[in-house]
Amino acid sequence: MRSFLRHVLLPAVMLLVVLTLITGAAYPALVTAVAQIAFNRQANGSMVIVNGQAVGSSLIGQAFSDPKYFWGRPSAAGRDGYDAGDSGGTNLGPTSAQLIANVTAAVEAAQKANGGGPVPVDLVTSSASGLDPDISPAAAEYQVARVAAARGITRDAVRAAVARHTEQPLLGFLGEPRVNVLELNLDLDGLLSPGAGTPGASG
Amino acid sequence: MPLGDLLTLTTLFLAVVLVTPVLGHYIWLAMEGEPTPLRPALRPVERLVYRVSGVDETSEMSWKGYTVAVLVMAGVAILAGYAMLRLQDVLPLNQGGIPAMSPDLAFNTSVSFETNTNWQNYSGEAGATYLIQTGMLAVRNFTSAATGLAVAIALFRGLTRRSAKTIGNYWVDLTRGVLYVLLPISVVGAVVLVWQGVPQTWDPTRAVTTLQGAVQNIAIGPVASQEWIKELGNNGGGFFNANSSHPFENPTPLTNWLEMLALLAVPFALTFTFGRYAGSQRQGWTIFAAMMLVLGVGAVFAMHLEAAGNPLFPAGVDQTVLGNMEGKEARFGAGVGGLFMAVTTGTSTGAVNSWHDSAQPLSGLVPLFNMELGEVTPGGIGAGMYGMLIIGAILAVFIAGLMVGRTPEYLGKKVEAYEIKMAMLTTLVLGASILGFTALATATDPGLAGPLNRGPHGFSEILYAYSSQTGNNGSAFAGLSGDTPFYNITGALAMLIGRYGMIVPILALAGSMAAKRRVAPSLGTFPTTGALWVVLLIGVIVIVGALTFFPALALGPISEQLLQNAGKTF
Numbered sequence: 001m002r003s004f005l006r007h008v009l010l011p012a013v014m015l016l017v018v019l020t021l022i023t024g025a026a027y028p029a030l031v032t033a034v035a036q037i038a039f040n041r042q043a044n045g046s047m048v049i050v051n052g053q054a055v056g057s058s059l060i061g062q063a064f065s066d067p068k069y070f071w072g073r074p075s076a077a078g079r080d081g082y083d084a085g086d087s088g089g090t091n092l093g094p095t096s097a098q099l100i101a102n103v104t105a106a107v108e109a110a111q112k113a114n115g116g117g118p119v120p121v122d123l124v125t126s127s128a129s130g131l132d133p134d135i136s137p138a139a140a141e142y143q144v145a146r147v148a149a150a151r152g153i154t155r156d157a158v159r160a161a162v163a164r165h166t167e168q169p170l171l172g173f174l175g176e177p178r179v180n181v182l183e184l185n186l187d188l189d190g191l192l193s194p195g196a197g198t199p200g201a202s203g
Numbered sequence: 204m205p206l207g208d209l210l211t212l213t214t215l216f217l218a219v220v221l222v223t224p225v226l227g228h229y230i231w232l233a234m235e236g237e238p239t240p241l242r243p244a245l246r247p248v249e250r251l252v253y254r255v256s257g258v259d260e261t262s263e264m265s266w267k268g269y270t271v272a273v274l275v276m277a278g279v280a281i282l283a284g285y286a287m288l289r290l291q292d293v294l295p296l297n298q299g300g301i302p303a304m305s306p307d308l309a310f311n312t313s314v315s316f317e318t319n320t321n322w323q324n325y326s327g328e329a330g331a332t333y334l335i336q337t338g339m340l341a342v343r344n345f346t347s348a349a350t351g352l353a354v355a356i357a358l359f360r361g362l363t364r365r366s367a368k369t370i371g372n373y374w375v376d377l378t379r380g381v382l383y384v385l386l387p388i389s390v391v392g393a394v395v396l397v398w399q400g401v402p403q404t405w406d407p408t409r410a411v412t413t414l415q416g417a418v419q420n421i422a423i424g425p426v427a428s429q430e431w432i433k434e435l436g437n438n439g440g441g442f443f444n445a446n447s448s449h450p451f452e453n454p455t456p457l458t459n460w461l462e463m464l465a466l467l468a469v470p471f472a473l474t475f476t477f478g479r480y481a482g483s484q485r486q487g488w489t490i491f492a493a494m495m496l497v498l499g500v501g502a503v504f505a506m507h508l509e510a511a512g513n514p515l516f517p518a519g520v521d522q523t524v525l526g527n528m529e530g531k532e533a534r535f536g537a538g539v540g541g542l543f544m545a546v547t548t549g550t551s552t553g554a555v556n557s558w559h560d561s562a563q564p565l566s567g568l569v570p571l572f573n574m575e576l577g578e579v580t581p582g583g584i585g586a587g588m589y590g591m592l593i594i595g596a597i598l599a600v601f602i603a604g605l606m607v608g609r610t611p612e613y614l615g616k617k618v619e620a621y622e623i624k625m626a627m628l629t630t631l632v633l634g635a636s637i638l639g640f641t642a643l644a645t646a647t648d649p650g651l652a653g654p655l656n657r658g659p660h661g662f663s664e665i666l667y668a669y670s671s672q673t674g675n676n677g678s679a680f681a682g683l684s685g686d687t688p689f690y691n692i693t694g695a696l697a698m699l700i701g702r703y704g705m706i707v708p709i710l711a712l713a714g715s716m717a718a719k720r721r722v723a724p725s726l727g728t729f730p731t732t733g734a735l736w737v738v739l740l741i742g743v744i745v746i747v748g749a750l751t752f753f754p755a756l757a758l759g760p761i762s763e764q765l766l767q768n769a770g771k772t773f
Contacts, residue, residue, distance in 0.1 A: 175456025
């Protein structure tokens with residue numbers, strides 16, 4: 001029994017304590033120190049600052065419904081969507097009647113707002129995180145006429161803004177072409193300060 | 204398949220091929236205490252750990268001693284974790300009034316992280332404090348992965364030592380796995396993730412006013428340090444509920460690719476480590492090939508189906524370019540969602556970058572099948588390799604021996620009745636747990652209360668839950684409401700059975716093989732390298748998996764596919 005305590009139980013308890021100190025305290029503390037010094041903006045959530053106030057994170061989508069803004073993807077995060085403290089998707093299966101009803105309703109709404117035509121699938125399906133910051137270039141193009149009309153500017157001016165916030169796949173193949181909705185809308189409002197691009201952006 | 208998806212798959216698998224010999228050799232050096240570039244810096248820490256813990260690093264253990272050490276460590280860690288989860292509301296670093304977990308949820312969660320499963324019946328950002336995330340869950344990510352590694356190394360020693368009584372020292376193997384293998388890679392990986400946008404801060408949730416004037420509370424935290432070890436250690440438990448689909452866990456296509464590499468790296472590298480112990484790299488590469496082929500076929504299948512879209516969507520939807528985007532992220536796309544789905548379940552990781560519940564019926568079959576094969580393609584850290592050697596190699600030499608009348612031998616050791624019993628025990632345990640608990644859930648009210656979806660998909664949610672927990676994977680068809688006493692307790696039992704129902708027979712087998720003498724290969728020896736052996740290995744794994752689980756899969760994803768073809772919804 002004493003041998004068990006000394007050679008099995010004691011090492012188990014002490015190893016758990018020591019390894020907790022190493023991997024649960026020293027390791028995150030070291031990573032935090034390096035992160036805060038080397039990549040301060042990213043380490044603190046890539047916040048977008050306008051006039052000294054954080055208006056969001058460039059990595060986190062937010063809800064848009066005003067016609068003058070580009071709209072992001074349907075969101076199942078939280079009760080009303082885009083709850084950045086309650087991420088998640090619908091988890092509806094491929095044969096779910098509820099899923100088909102959701103998509104059908106979203107198609108009708110999108111066509112009504114944007115003047116018809118087939119709707120790019122990302123505009124009518126809920127993202128995995130519920131916080132997807134991006135839409136496809138096709139989904140942006142689908143909304144160009146509406147945004148231009150609401151703002152009273154030319155479609156080409158809107159398209160130029162879309163192009164400024166379209167990121168291409170890394171090295172031409174990693175990831176999908178995508179448009180950051182928050183940054184695009186900030187740009188249209190004339191609020192985007194220089195250097196507030198997506199961190200690590202390389203496209 | 205779109206070209207971009209194909210190139211993502213190819214570069215990923217190529218990177219795995221390149222990493223395997225380097226990392227595999229390094230793991231051998233580190234685990235055997237040989238000199239490495241990191242040893243001068245870390246050796247003093249290692250010695251300090253032993254001194255504080257009262258460990259004599261020169262003494263080795265019998266298989267029984269090793270097993271007792273693994274089980275006692277698990278017991279201590281599960282109890283300590285349970286206590287922390289029950290007390291998290293009053294412990295420090297509670298960033299926002301997070302309550303204590305209920306007894307059954309704390310039991311499930313503590314077992315989940317200690318067994319390298321990381322099944323989560325709680326929501327990361329709302330249900331766990333920073334202290335729990337960094338000081339308990341991430342610690343288990345290291346120690347459970349290093350325990351898997353330790354058991355695999357012990358089995359390698361058992362298979363390759365001659366007339367030996369011992370198979371290593373668990374305390375030493377655990378410590379070296381953490382210090383030399385997992386920790387250095389994690390420091391680098393976590394910093395790379397921060398560079399790409401993953402937060403690493405102790406600040407609490409940040410409230411912002413959005414462009415449309417609403418308040419958005421943005422959860423942040425020490426994410427990067429946990430994110431990397433969660434992938435590298437094949438753990439999979441997300442800092443956030445949305446796991447690796449959350450832009451703060453996986454912000455760019457580059458992090459997505461790196462995270463997939465991290466979760467494949469060590470399991471595949473261990474095939475090379477095994478080759479080093481066996482004294483023949485052909486042994487290692489043969490197993491590598493079998494693992495990679497099964498993984499690749501499943502991945503291509505899922506990628507293709509996800510890129511094709513959902514045939515039930517109304518005509519007004521254009522899904523020709525993007526595919527099935529329900530439960531997917533725009534930056535990754537549907538096809539790469541399918542790839543991630545395959546690699547996270549081929550390894551025992553369980554991180555997700557899309558919701559498997561919303562995948563097409565037959566692409567949802569891929570993760571189910573990967574898990575039901577016993578998580579061996581390539582499986583979790585260590586767990587995949589020891590599963591492969593038992594389910595694949597030991598059973599395959601036996602079956603090959605029966606077919607052609609040759610002596611069952613593996614690496615020059617006779618495989619006898621005792622070894623076959625132990626190997627069969629592991630496969631029977633797996634099937635009994637998955638099918639038994641699924642049957643129980645489908646026959647009882649608390650079980651039937653779980654599924655979100657109706658029809659065959661609802662059954663798939665239950666089958667997935669027990670496949671995932673028994674296989675120590677941790678991914679979910681997440682529509683299932685798992686935070687109930689029924690699912691918390693049966694799930695925890697499935698995880699314990701799946702973990703220790705494998706480890707104990709495997710260590711017994713390691714001990715019995717270690718004690719054997721090595722016999723010289725003769726004309727009657729079936730070669731366990733080369734293409735023929737790869738085919739046999741895959742055949743045995745797939746047939747064992749298919750025969751056990753085909754009836755259940757027919758009731759779930761396969762009937763759902765047939766009904767989808769007929770235009771039926773539920």
